[in-house]
Amino acid sequence: MEWLSRTALLLGDDTCTLLAGKHVMVVGVGGVGAYAAEMVARAGVGTLTVIDADTVKESNINRQLLALSDTVGQEKAHLMQERLLRICPTLTVNALSVFVDPDNIASIMEQYQPDFVIDAIDSIAPKIALITHCLQQHITIVSSMGAGGRMDPTALRYADISQTSYCSLARTVRSRLKANGIYKGLPVVYSTEPANKEAVIKVDDERNKCTTVGTISYLPALFGCYLAAYCIKKLTQA
Helix, strand or coil: CHHHHHHHHHHCHHHHHHHHCCEEEEECCCCCHHHHHHHHHHCCCCEEEEECCCECCHHHCCCCCCCCCCCCCCEHHHHHHHHHHHHCCCCEEEEECCCCCCCCHHHHHHHHCCCEEEECCCCHHHHHHHHHHHHHCCCCEEEECCCCCCCCHHHEEEEEHHHCCCCHHHHHHHHHHHHCCCCCCCEEEEECCCCCHHHEEECCCCCCCCEEECCCCCHHHHHHHHHHHHHHHHHHHC
16 A cells, blocks of 8 residues: 555564554554554554543643634544544554553453553553453553653653553552552663653542643653554564
8 A cells, every 4th residue: 555655664464464463452542542553554464442431621722633712512433433544444443442451451452452452541540451351361451651741751761561661650550560469571661861740630520530731732642652663563473
């Protein structure tokens, strides 16, 4: 396909064929996940499942790929599906506007059976449910830690969750996973830049969240690109 010709020059036709047969699930298509999903699709992965129960808010416009003045109030999962199909109409894109939780994660995974999962959830309970299920069922996953409160793009790193530092989300994830008997084995993208503690406010109108953090336009996008790069690397090594 002509639209993948530059990718084929870099990766080769056989690798492009391999990617076309892969299925990637992206859970959370906000500031981080939407960029991850798009980069995975543009790399030639043939099937994507995108999951997000949220709708676009005006406060998302400063950083989220799907957030435009005329998409406020619309479901992120279906906006992501529409955008990916506009990139390549022959993609298979499943859109689920649901919250992931311990009660539905097993059935979702059984139904869709992805080759790779990208976790871009920004609230703790569903994030832990997804990660725990994937690790226990040996489903390959990479997870995003906190992009909020940070501005330095050079501080992004890959690490096992057990080796992270300077990230309160990673600390909480480590603690919750340990309670589930998991101490390592989760690859993550995180920042070594300490978060700006002055950029945090309390909220009472978001499910599974009690605070929200100030975020700059470019950093969530870079987190998403790091996640996509890790995903493509692992899929092409298979």
